[in-house]
Amino acid sequence: MSGVPDRPPQLQTLRPSQRHAGCGTGAELWLLRHAEVHEDWQGRAYGDLDIELSGAGLERTRAFAHAFQGRDAALVLSSPLRRAWLLAAALGEVLGREVSTDPDLREVHRGEWQGMLVEELHSRYAE
Template sequence: MSARRVVLWRHGRTTFNAQERMQGQLDVPLDDVGRAQAGAAAAHLVDLGVGAVVASDLSRAVDTARAFTALTGQDVRTDPALREVFAGRWQGLLGAEIARRWPDEHAAWRRGDDVRPGETGETRAELGERVAAAVARHAGPAEGTLLVVGHGAALKAGLVRLVGLPVQAAGALAGFRNGHWAVLAARGSGWVLEEYNAGPAGAAVGAEG
């Protein structure tokens, strides 16, 4: 069987999100607000007929996924290919500090340009290819709906690649909100976007990454 629908769900808030600090692949846990967001979103997602759950192996994604599986009794598979973008020297820094130290590169990143963040990080093309390949790999054996739990920049880059849009299209999409999700439906040999940034009311918007 192959999944007919994929739900891309961003993790709940962390202290870095609240501070607008770039996380990248640093393993930052959910804060109290993030755990509440995960629980509220999970209560909505249980009605989608999820057949399998896979998450980034970073704790904020795993713990968000577990808020869902606590309601369904399912297992969570983890995959490091679903991790957030590697952002090089930007990881751990406040957005304002990044903008001050790398003004041109940061402005290009915020526009959605395919630049290398933090001098040594992944481009959006590299990120999208990595995440899209992981989603496709897990969707292949899944039945019904596949729930993918990950990170804002990674999920958006993967989504753009999965629906066949150019890398630059990322700049036309708002960042994933904490605890929110997008829904892709299978059509022919590809995917179409059915929903974007759906989620429970009141979830805070964290810094992308």
């Protein structure tokens, strides 16, 4: 993406009291999820592994960010995982905002489930 670094810059993590700075009453909260991940990981529980987006996922990220053209945002926060940060960075570019990463937004670790096919999880842990 033009002007977007490959990785999140080392930004200062926001303290909880700073996370709402600039948000007045009646503020909107947008919760956005990254586009699809690399084909090798589709259908798997990948949790907090830093999995890349697929080529189509990168294209959708750009298109999705441009759908927010003309909107306003007081703050753009992202998980430090690259797949989420790429969407936040594209949004930040469109909205004219810096992106802050927050480790509390990072996906949870899936333990022994990480890397397993979702179908396998359903059959192994049916109940």
